[in-house]
Amino acid sequence: MDLTDLLNRVFYPKSIAVIGASAKPDKVGFICLSNLLEFGFRGKIYPVNPDLSEVLGLKAYPSIRAIPDEVDLAMIVIPAQQTITAIEECAASGIKATLIISSGFREMGTTTGQDLQARLRDIADGSGMKVIGPNTLGVFNPGNNLLASFQSSFSLARAGNTAVVSQSGGMCSYIVNALASHNMGVSKAIGLGNRCNLDFDEVITYLAEDDKTKVILLYLEGLEQPQRLMKVAREVVRKKPILVYKGGREELSNEATLSHTGALAGEFRFYEVAFAQSGMISVNSITELIDIAKALSLQPAVSGNRVAVLSVQAGGGIVIADKCRELGLVLAELSSATKARLRKFISPLNQVDNPVDIAWKATDFNACCNIINAVMEDSGVDIAIVATVFWGPTIALMEAVTNLTKDGLKPVTVCLDSPCGAADAHIESIEESGIPTYPLPERAVTGLAGLVEYGGIIRDSGQK
Amino acid sequence: MDLTDLLNRVFYPKSIAVIGASAKPDKVGFICLSNLLEFGFRGKIYPVNPDLSEVLGLKAYPSIRAIPDEVDLAMIVIPAQQTITAIEECAASGIKATLIISSGFREMGTTTGQDLQARLRDIADGSGMKVIGPNTLGVFNPGNNLLASFQSSFSLARAGNTAVVSQSGGMCSYIVNALASHNMGVSKAIGLGNRCNLDFDEVITYLAEDDKTKVILLYLEGLEQPQRLMKVAREVVRKKPILVYKGGREELSNEATLSHTGALAGEFRFYEVAFAQSGMISVNSITELIDIAKALSLQPAVSGNRVAVLSVQAGGGIVIADKCRELGLVLAELSSATKARLRKFISPLNQVDNPVDIAWKATDFNACCNIINAVMEDSGVDIAIVATVFWGPTIALMEAVTNLTKDGLKPVTVCLDSPCGAADAHIESIEESGIPTYPLPERAVTGLAGLVEYGGIIRDSGQK
Numbered sequence: 001m002d003l004t005d006l007l008n009r010v011f012y013p014k015s016i017a018v019i020g021a022s023a024k025p026d027k028v029g030f031i032c033l034s035n036l037l038e039f040g041f042r043g044k045i046y047p048v049n050p051d052l053s054e055v056l057g058l059k060a061y062p063s064i065r066a067i068p069d070e071v072d073l074a075m076i077v078i079p080a081q082q083t084i085t086a087i088e089e090c091a092a093s094g095i096k097a098t099l100i101i102s103s104g105f106r107e108m109g110t111t112t113g114q115d116l117q118a119r120l121r122d123i124a125d126g127s128g129m130k131v132i133g134p135n136t137l138g139v140f141n142p143g144n145n146l147l148a149s150f151q152s153s154f155s156l157a158r159a160g161n162t163a164v165v166s167q168s169g170g171m172c173s174y175i176v177n178a179l180a181s182h183n184m185g186v187s188k189a190i191g192l193g194n195r196c197n198l199d200f201d202e203v204i205t206y207l208a209e210d211d212k213t214k215v216i217l218l219y220l221e222g223l224e225q226p227q228r229l230m231k232v233a234r235e236v237v238r239k240k241p242i243l244v245y246k247g248g249r250e251e252l253s254n255e256a257t258l259s260h261t262g263a264l265a266g267e268f269r270f271y272e273v274a275f276a277q278s279g280m281i282s283v284n285s286i287t288e289l290i291d292i293a294k295a296l297s298l299q300p301a302v303s304g305n306r307v308a309v310l311s312v313q314a315g316g317g318i319v320i321a322d323k324c325r326e327l328g329l330v331l332a333e334l335s336s337a338t339k340a341r342l343r344k345f346i347s348p349l350n351q352v353d354n355p356v357d358i359a360w361k362a363t364d365f366n367a368c369c370n371i372i373n374a375v376m377e378d379s380g381v382d383i384a385i386v387a388t389v390f391w392g393p394t395i396a397l398m399e400a401v402t403n404l405t406k407d408g409l410k411p412v413t414v415c416l417d418s419p420c421g422a423a424d425a426h427i428e429s430i431e432e433s434g435i436p437t438y439p440l441p442e443r444a445v446t447g448l449a450g451l452v453e454y455g456g457i458i459r460d461s462g463q464k
Numbered sequence: 465m466d467l468t469d470l471l472n473r474v475f476y477p478k479s480i481a482v483i484g485a486s487a488k489p490d491k492v493g494f495i496c497l498s499n500l501l502e503f504g505f506r507g508k509i510y511p512v513n514p515d516l517s518e519v520l521g522l523k524a525y526p527s528i529r530a531i532p533d534e535v536d537l538a539m540i541v542i543p544a545q546q547t548i549t550a551i552e553e554c555a556a557s558g559i560k561a562t563l564i565i566s567s568g569f570r571e572m573g574t575t576t577g578q579d580l581q582a583r584l585r586d587i588a589d590g591s592g593m594k595v596i597g598p599n600t601l602g603v604f605n606p607g608n609n610l611l612a613s614f615q616s617s618f619s620l621a622r623a624g625n626t627a628v629v630s631q632s633g634g635m636c637s638y639i640v641n642a643l644a645s646h647n648m649g650v651s652k653a654i655g656l657g658n659r660c661n662l663d664f665d666e667v668i669t670y671l672a673e674d675d676k677t678k679v680i681l682l683y684l685e686g687l688e689q690p691q692r693l694m695k696v697a698r699e700v701v702r703k704k705p706i707l708v709y710k711g712g713r714e715e716l717s718n719e720a721t722l723s724h725t726g727a728l729a730g731e732f733r734f735y736e737v738a739f740a741q742s743g744m745i746s747v748n749s750i751t752e753l754i755d756i757a758k759a760l761s762l763q764p765a766v767s768g769n770r771v772a773v774l775s776v777q778a779g780g781g782i783v784i785a786d787k788c789r790e791l792g793l794v795l796a797e798l799s800s801a802t803k804a805r806l807r808k809f810i811s812p813l814n815q816v817d818n819p820v821d822i823a824w825k826a827t828d829f830n831a832c833c834n835i836i837n838a839v840m841e842d843s844g845v846d847i848a849i850v851a852t853v854f855w856g857p858t859i860a861l862m863e864a865v866t867n868l869t870k871d872g873l874k875p876v877t878v879c880l881d882s883p884c885g886a887a888d889a890h891i892e893s894i895e896e897s898g899i900p901t902y903p904l905p906e907r908a909v910t911g912l913a914g915l916v917e918y919g920g921i922i923r924d925s926g927q928k
Binding site: 026028103109150151152153168171173174176177178221249250315318351360393417418440442 | 490492567568571572573614615616617620621630631632633634635636637638640641642644645683685711712713714749750751775776777778779780782783785786787789813815824827853854855856857881882883884885886903904905906907
């Protein structure tokens with residue numbers, strides 16, 4: 001069975017067994033089963049627990065062998081010591097995809113834990129089975145109503161075009177939750193945990209061909225064979241951007257680990273170089289990850305870095321200009337023809353320059369359209385940012401931005417804050433028209449710079 | 465009249481005249497008047513407009529002179545050319561505080577604009593009057609139901625202990641709106657605009673004595689006499705932290721200004737040194753400003769930098785450890801006695817170390833209390849971070865943190881995300897107990913590092 005078929009069983013299973021399904025609401029084996037049901041999984045569910053005949057309205061089975069039908073994905077939520085038998089039974093039943101939520105393996109740092117994981121791997125490899133985890137939070141595919149995880153909060157996330165592949169379940173959760181909070185949708189999310197015999201390079205290979213995924217986000221801590229990821233990434237980034245956040249950058253200062261600091265810090269530098277060489281965009285925080293992902297999920301990559309800044313408030317324009325400079329963007333020089341056009345629409349109280357000061361004209365839809373058109377049609381402008389503090393009447397400006405996108409606007413990001421959610425409905429509609437929106441001026445620049453960075457990556461990959 | 469009396473008239477006026485009050489809803493003179501009323505100003509309001517006898521249910525006056533009573537604050541919302549006469553009339557009527565919303569002065573970069581502003585200043589200085597602005601968004605004091613501004617969104621902000629003093633009205637708005645969105649309250653906010661004859665040093669001197677203000681936030685672009693601010697700040701920071709965000713760091717790349725780049729970049733380095741020497745905390749984004757302000761608004765400064773990290777998810781703990789290192793915090797070495805105590809409460813599946821892995825024990829209130837107590841009572845720990853992804857049952861951990869604060873916890877910040885607002889009510893109650901809460905692990909570290917940075921500033925200022 002090839003990798004695509006195997007991972008289709010993970011992300012699009014027709015049937016799932018939950019080994020260790022429980023009737024006790026505080027047990028992970030209950031929560032996982034309950035999440036499958038609550039999130040509306042449309043396939044068959046087979047709870048497996050020898051002590052139960054029925055759970056959450058479903059018939060329970062005493063063992064994997066007792067399940068009468070084919071099982072695409074087996075979720076395993078039982079103590080580590082018992083997983084070996086379970087995996088053997090899965091293998092004997094021809095199950096090719098398993099998801100081991102349980103911990104107690106290599107992450108323990110003990111010989112017992114390492115041995116258990118090695119045995120899992122041998123059994124899985126011997127039968128052509130893929131094991132997700134162990135020690136993982138599971139798999140999430142909202143477009144297919146699949147929440148195979150204990151992480152109930154994922155039910156708040158909507159389907160979209162951004163995939164999350166994480167070594168850590170916790171970081172996977174922070175990232176998926178942050179996507180949800182930032183009005184972004186998830187195509188697939190997967191926690192790889194201890195990566196028994198399924199690793200980043202394989203999932204990325206699958207996601208490269210997944211037409212639901214436009215942007216791939218990685219959180220990773222350490223890889224045994226980073227060159228495998230790098231090799232795959234180098235090809236995938238020609239089609240889709242890969243953003244990577246590396247955790248575990250430094251071993252910290254208790255005496256036991258201090259002696260390793262130098263070596264490990266060196267290791268992070270190695271990763272940074274490897275990320276850059278293989279065309280991945282490396283980020284330094286979840287915020288940066290989300291901001292760049294949002295831009296790339298909605299807008300095309302761009303090769304030019306000359307930015308026009310259109311701001312209602314001069315202060316926001318200045319901060320944006322500062323951040324542009326910091327991130328390697330250049331303020332476009334507007335042509336004299338553009339300035340002459342702008343002079344007709346910009347208030348006589350404002351100078352015509354870049355940043356373009358929209359000021360009180362932000363309440364005038366037609367003036368805003370004319371201002372934006374003049375700037376966008378200047379051949380010296382590659383990209384733009386439009387920014388305003390939320391103030392009811394300035395929504396005219398946002399309507400002008402939204403209106404113009406249909407005629408092939410240059411790539412643009414928007415800053416529109418939303419105090420206490422006051423502008424959330426407006427933001428939703430701006431983003432529905434394909435324009436990424438940020439609550440703060442600096443973050444709108446981070447997003448725009450991501451489009452330019454990815455443009456450079458595509459250009460470089462074409463030259464190799 | 466001394467500065468305190470003058471600025472009390474600005475922030476606690478008993479009566480306000482609105483010169484240029486309008487009956488047309490799209491006019492700034494209407495919006496300013498309407499905001500005063502809507503936000504529940506409790507003093508007298510005197511609209512001034514010779515063309516109106518009544519506006520928004522209030523009697524209108526043809527001129528300042530026609531107002532029968534004393535006016536504490538005059539808001540001026542008329543074209544720039546007419547402000548000279550208005551200010552002369554204010555001076556003749558003995559008004560000591562004026563707020564000029566109108567633009568068209570020095571910010572125009574024209575001789576006319578500069579001359580107008582110089583005349584305003586001469587008149588004001590000659591009569592002992594302070595002019596806020598011109599070219600300002602106004603003044604906001606939610607604790608006194610005062611919204612003397614066109615910025616209606618400020619009505620979403622609650623009263624609290626954080627003051628905002630901004631050269632730019634737009635940046636003042638972004639910051640106040642961000643405070644509101646981050647569950648933080650405002651003591652006073654003021655846009656200084658062109659700083660006709662009221663500047664940062666004077667407002668900070670006032671805020672130093674304002675018992676409603678615990679933290680002072682500045683946004684500034686350029687000062688003619690930075691040493692005046694530095695001198696005042698050096699004293700004020702002994703009592704209250706001052707955070708400063710400097711905009712206009714670099715002149716950007718159109719040809720006309722390129723030749724200045726070197727000089728201006730040098731200027732920012734000068735400001736950075738000046739901020740550091742005078743004990744102000746310099747930040748590089750609104751997000752950083754908010755994150756440090758939140759910590760300082762709720763928690764005390766601290767001198768030690770040895771941090772205990774308590775995380776439900778290992779990945780979050782690792783990212784926090786990375787960020788601690790980046791910001792100069794040190795992972796505390798837990799004593800063997802502490803480790804022995806922790807061993808009793810932490811899952812046998814987890815090692816006992818720092819970061820402390822709370823994992824599934826996060827759902828057990830008593831275990832959480834015992835874990836936190838053990839760490840907090842370790843004399844090698846100065847400060848702590850408690851972090852979890854939002855997942856209903858982990859609220860037990862948050863209740864444990866909240867519960868323990870009453871017994872004099874060491875300074876602590878919390879990371880608890882809130883996908884789509886799902887945990888907002890919990891965050892509200894955690895913060896009511898005095899614990900600053902952040903949506904992402906890295907940001908909780910930024911806040912904690914701010915407490916340590918301010919601790920260092922207080923220590924240094926005591927040694928001078």
